[in-house]
Amino acid sequence: GREDREGARAAAVKAAEWLARERLGGEASGHDWHHADRVRRMALRLAPGEGADPFVCELAALLHDIADRKLVPDEELALTELESWLKRQPISGEDAGHVMEIIRTMSFRGGSGPPMRTPEGRVVQDADRLDAIGAIGIARTFAYGGRAGRPIFAPADGSRAAPEAADRRPPESGPSAVGHFYDKLLLLKDKLNTAEARAIAERRHRFMLAYLEQFYAEWEG
Numbered sequence: 464g465r466e467d468r469e470g471a472r473a474a475a476v477k478a479a480e481w482l483a484r485e486r487l488g489g490e491a492s493g494h495d496w497h498h499a500d501r502v503r504r505m506a507l508r509l510a511p512g513e514g515a516d517p518f519v520c521e522l523a524a525l526l527h528d529i530a531d532r533k534l535v536p537d538e539e540l541a542l543t544e545l546e547s548w549l550k551r552q553p554i555s556g557e558d559a560g561h562v563m564e565i566i567r568t569m570s571f572r573g574g575s576g577p578p579m580r581t582p583e584g585r586v587v588q589d590a591d592r593l594d595a596i597g598a599i600g601i602a603r604t605f606a607y608g609g610r611a612g613r614p615i616f617a618p619a620d621g622s623r624a625a626p627e628a629a630d631r632r633p634p635e636s637g638p639s640a641v642g643h644f645y646d647k648l649l650l651l652k653d654k655l656n657t658a659e660a661r662a663i664a665e666r667r668h669r670f671m672l673a674y675l676e677q678f679y680a681e682w683e684g
């Protein structure tokens with residue numbers, strides 16, 4: 464009956480939380496358990512506006528980075544393992560397949576992949592992208608850069624640090640965390656699928672621009 468199904472769904476969510484905590488734990492590049500948890504909460508917030516199934520959103524959000532190539536040596540193998548894990552959960556084959564489709568499509572990163580096919584996919588992708596901007600997005604970017612051995616900022620020799628405007632890329636001598644703002648963070652607000660995510664992104668985007676202005680002002684002294 465309906466109660467059985469709700470109970471089974473709650474059990475699957477608990478199991479996914481467990482798996483995400485175990486696999487992502489204290490990961491140090493910004494893809495840790497707390498990222499998965501924030502993406503889950505944001506996905507649940509966006510779901511009603513899109514008529515998306517909150518259960519599929521929640522599972523996909525919790526599991527979306529577990530098989531990411533930045534965290535595992537063999538992404539394809541990790542995806543296959545995740546698929547078998549899902550099949551062992553008390554959920555329908557349809558839901559399991561849908562969650563896998565979302566995770567696989569999202570892993571074509573950088574907006575160059577195919578558009579998400581379902582409302583649930585659009586919601587989870589937006590929730591993941593919102594976690595890449597604003598104060599948290601900034602923190603994750605510097606954490607990632609540090610982990611990858613990159614400098615926080617690498618102004619080109621002889622150039623002023625501050626660009627004309629914070630949204631113009633300053634000349635740099637190589638990759639840096641600040642450079643990543645121009646590669647990705649500042650572009651994300653125009654890549655969102657849902658109206659609610661676009662509204663949330665406005666303020667986070669303005670905050671990043673204000674942050675960069677302050678950053679350059681302090682850099683130049």
Ligand code: ADP
Nearest residue numbers: 493572573591595600603604607608639640643
């Ligand atoms: P997705 O969220 O599509 O899986 P990534 O995992 O590549 O994208 O990025 C998630 C976050 O990790 C980014 O928003 C950023 O904070 C950080 N990150 C990823 N690549 C870089 C990079 N080259 N330099 C700095 N930060 C990065």
Ligand code: NI
Nearest residue numbers: 498527528591
């Ligand atoms: Ni993510």
